[in-house]
Amino acid sequence: MTRADLDGAARVHQMAFPRQRRSRLWLECNLNGFPRMLPYVAVADFCLGYVLWVQKSGFRPEAVLELDQLAVLPEARSRGIGRRLLEESLAGVRLVLAEQQSVLKSVLVSTRADNDAQRLYQAALGARVEAVISGLYSADEVLMVARTP
Numbered sequence: 001m002t003r004a005d006l007d008g009a010a011r012v013h014q015m016a017f018p019r020q021r022r023s024r025l026w027l028e029c030n031l032n033g034f035p036r037m038l039p040y041v042a043v044a045d046f047c048l049g050y051v052l053w054v055q056k057s058g059f060r061p062e063a064v065l066e067l068d069q070l071a072v073l074p075e076a077r078s079r080g081i082g083r084r085l086l087e088e089s090l091a092g093v094r095l096v097l098a099e100q101q102s103v104l105k106s107v108l109v110s111t112r113a114d115n116d117a118q119r120l121y122q123a124a125l126g127a128r129v130e131a132v133i134s135g136l137y138s139a140d141e142v143l144m145v146a147r148t149p
């Protein structure tokens, strides 16, 4: 993600998460947080989706990442863009980690218990449900971990 992607990514954010506010600022903060925050976009003629990765608990030799947010434009869903975003951005993340002499140890991801994104996280990352936290955001949230993804 670059500054030029912010408006398009903000549009995706707004459509994917209508309860959340100030979409452009949210994404801009993530962009400004590099390399703790590692944001990527899927772009064709315009932004189709984005993914936000975060390095957790310091810059560690064995990095623990959180997959903070993944979103694809409603009309572009179920075509494999979400999966490609995860897989191809993770390859980019590994390069950033290699530059800081780190390797990826595990990925943490949480989502609403009723969100089918769980299946995607399992298929693309090998993530497994480790806990369910009741009422964390707007509903129960499943906490998933992918070890050596």
Ligand SMILES: CC(C)(COP(=O)(O)OP(=O)(O)OC[C@H]1O[C@@H](n2cnc3c(N)ncnc32)[C@H](O)[C@@H]1OP(=O)(O)O)[C@@H](O)C(=O)NCCC(=O)NCCS
Residues within 6 Å of the ligand: 016, 017, 068, 069, 070, 071, 072, 073, 076, 077, 078, 079, 080, 081, 082, 083, 084, 111, 112, 115, 116, 117, 119, 120
């Ligand atoms: C989750 C999301 C990013 C998936 O993007 P996508 O481009 O549709 O994902 P893909 O086409 O790569 O789907 C891959 C797999 O994900 C699963 N999946 C993801 N979202 C799904 C949904 N809403 N309904 C059904 N299956 C879904 C399916 O298992 C699918 O595999 P299949 O096509 O073999 O059935 C998209 O649905 C989205 O933006 N949702 C709103 C925001 C959101 O909930 N984000 C996740 C929480 S942060």
